[in-house]
Amino acid sequence: MKAARWHARNDIRIEEVPEPVLRPGTVEIAVAWCGICGTDLHEYTEGPIFIPAEGHQHPISGEAAPIIMGHEFSGTVTALGDGVTDLAVGDAVVVEPYIIHDDADAVAGVEYQLSPDMNFIGLAGRGGGLSETIVVGRRWVHPIGDIPLDQAALIEPLSVGHHAYVLSGATAGDTAIIGGAGPIGLLTAAVLKAEGVTVIISEVSAARKAKALETGVADHVLDPTQVDVAEAVRELTGGAGADVGFECSSVDVVLDMLLDAVKPTATVVNVSIWGHRPPVDMQKIVLKELALKGTIAYANDHPATIRLVQEGKVDLAPFITGRIALDDLIADGFEQLIHHNERHVKILVHP
Numbered sequence: 001m002k003a004a005r006w007h008a009r010n011d012i013r014i015e016e017v018p019e020p021v022l023r024p025g026t027v028e029i030a031v032a033w034c035g036i037c038g039t040d041l042h043e044y045t046e047g048p049i050f051i052p053a054e055g056h057q058h059p060i061s062g063e064a065a066p067i068i069m070g071h072e073f074s075g076t077v078t079a080l081g082d083g084v085t086d087l088a089v090g091d092a093v094v095v096e097p098y099i100i101h102d103d104a105d106a107v108a109g110v111e112y113q114l115s116p117d118m119n120f121i122g123l124a125g126r127g128g129g130l131s132e133t134i135v136v137g138r139r140w141v142h143p144i145g146d147i148p149l150d151q152a153a154l155i156e157p158l159s160v161g162h163h164a165y166v167l168s169g170a171t172a173g174d175t176a177i178i179g180g181a182g183p184i185g186l187l188t189a190a191v192l193k194a195e196g197v198t199v200i201i202s203e204v205s206a207a208r209k210a211k212a213l214e215t216g217v218a219d220h221v222l223d224p225t226q227v228d229v230a231e232a233v234r235e236l237t238g239g240a241g242a243d244v245g246f247e248c249s250s251v252d253v254v255l256d257m258l259l260d261a262v263k264p265t266a267t268v269v270n271v272s273i274w275g276h277r278p279p280v281d282m283q284k285i286v287l288k289e290l291a292l293k294g295t296i297a298y299a300n301d302h303p304a305t306i307r308l309v310q311e312g313k314v315d316l317a318p319f320i321t322g323r324i325a326l327d328d329l330i331a332d333g334f335e336q337l338i339h340h341n342e343r344h345v346k347i348l349v350h351p
Helices: 038-046 155-168 183-194 206-214 229-236 252-261 282-288 302-310 326-339
Strands: 002-008 011-016 026-035 072-080 092-095 133-137 141-143 175-179 198-202 220-222 242-247 262-270 291-294 320-325 346-350
Touching: 002 326, 011 326, 026 092, 038 326, 072 133, 072 155, 092 155, 141 302, 155 183, 155 242, 155 262, 155 302, 175 183, 175 229, 175 252, 183 198, 183 206, 183 302, 198 229, 206 220, 220 229, 229 252, 242 252, 252 262, 252 282, 262 282, 320 326, 326 346
Parallel strands: 175 198, 175 242, 198 220, 242 262, 262 291, 320 346
Antiparallel strands: 002 011, 026 072, 026 133, 026 346, 072 092, 092 141
16 A cells, blocks of 8 residues: 655655554554644654654654654544454544553543653554554544544644643633644634634734634734734733633744733643744743643543534634645645645645
8 A cells, every 4th residue: 555654854755565454452444634744744854753763663663764654634444353343344533643552541531641652653653644544443543423534634633722722721701822823723723712712813924814814713813023912912801911822833932922921820831842942931930920831632632622523613624725645745745834834724635
């Protein structure tokens, strides 16, 4: 079968690879759509980051580069391994793409995203969504009912936004300031709006500002090249500042703005993956008694996220800005997102 494999920085190849083997307790899925994630772009231009370098096998998967990529994907069940009785061939599903130790629980109340050696399918082995077929453990497979498969490929990044929302402690009636209207910023905003939070987004790209407004995920969009965002947030909140902030840009000045724009005792959640070490104004954190939190991926967020989409509280269709074939992955996918990212939110690949 065909698959996209990461060999080295700036070296991803579409290759023929063996089909995965169905094992007891696993599910075979024909991949319908796979999104290109910001993490994938970081691996392409700066990696290896999550991908184990050649000769340095991941301690759980036992794999190293070259690695099949893709962790934001949807598909249809095509076969069930022995012992899997609660799914059926033909079911539409998404995958929570974790690689964790077999003895690590993945149940409610367990922070399995923080378990030792955690990594991701599509980054550290065990196949990936940028391939025709994948076999995964049953516990990572989530039925999606009648959600269209292209939209369902966005459930994974939407779950990232949902987890950030949960960590923030935001409640209906609160006001949030989001730094950056890229894919994760917009999808985090979508979750917040669905939960009754007023959303302010800071963004410079005209296309992304328009997308935030036309999708209805932002109540206010502020351009930091035109206004003092922190001051504008205070004006919109009666001088108080935002209740919560979300860093979704990995830009130093955006993080600094968020610390300024939130009210005293507020929580700022960093959702970005950073390619460098940013300076942090500790004095703002101290004098305002702020909580600066990190977040990685999700834990038990997929069911709640799927319900938001099934109940019509989040519409994922407007965030799909491109659909391409696997053979066009680099030219029409990665290169577009690297050099023309203002035109796109999510490009989907059909393997």
